[in-house]
Amino acid sequence: xxxxxxxxxxxxxxxxxxxxxxxxxxxxxxxxxxxxxxxxxxxxxxxxxxxxxxxxxxxxxxxxxxxxxxxxxxxxxxxxxxxxxxxxxxxxxxxxxxxxxxxxxxxxxxxxxxxxxxxxxxxxxxxxxxxx
Numbered sequence: 846x847x848x849x850x851x852x853x854x855x856x857x858x859x860x861x862x863x864x865x866x867x868x869x870x871x872x873x874x875x876x877x878x879x880x881x882x883x884x885x886x887x888x889x890x891x892x893x894x895x896x897x898x899x900x901x902x903x904x905x906x907x908x909x910x911x912x913x914x915x916x917x918x919x920x921x922x923x924x925x926x927x928x929x930x931x932x933x934x935x936x937x938x939x940x941x942x943x944x945x946x947x948x949x950x951x952x953x954x955x956x957x958x959x960x961x962x963x964x965x966x967x968x969x970x971x972x973x974x975x976x977x
Contacts, residue, residue, distance in 0.1 A: 847936050848936035848958065848966040849959070850961070850964040851960050853872075853876055853953070853961060853962070854872060855871065855873070855875035855882050855960075856875050857882050859882070860881075860882045860886075862882075866904070867902075867903060868905075869905070870905065870906035870911045871885045871886045871889055871906075872953070872961065872962065873944045873961075874911075874914070874915070874944070877943070877944045877955075878920075886902060888914055889902045889910070889911070890902050892906075892913060892914050893910055896910050905949075906951075912974070915944065915974050919977050920974040920975065920976055921974060921975060921977050922972060922974055923973055923975060925970045925972045925973065932970070933969065934966065934968070934969065935952075935954050935965070936966070938954050938957060938970070940956055941956065941975065941976075942954070942975075943975045945970045946971045946972050947968040947969060947971065948969065948971075950968065952965055
């Protein structure tokens with residue numbers, strides 16, 4: 846079964862932000878949880894600050910910080926499925942909405958459709974968060 850791609854900025858443009866930045870965690874969270882982009886940005890930025898980092902997620906979020914925030918919303922981490930002779934991809938994710946972790950990137954995946962600002966379908970997936 847193959848994966849699909851749908852352009853989705855998670856409400857970033859609608860929030861008045863311009864340009865590009867490393868906000869994939871914010872976009873993935875806004876899309877997957879159905880929350881406002883600004884609310885997700887503020888929550889992740891505060892979590893970053895609470896963990897001794899800058900109060901910003903313009904340059905990304907660390908997995909431990911992102912995981913803690915998602916856990917508060919009832920999402921649980923799962924390792925990617927294992928396959929003989931190949932790595933897991935977005936097409937291997939379970940049905941429903943999940944947030945996948947790839948190399949230096951997070952993305953929302955709904956029924957094997959990547960919702961993001963660029964096509965990351967072919968990137969290896971390390972694991973994913975799903976609602977409990």
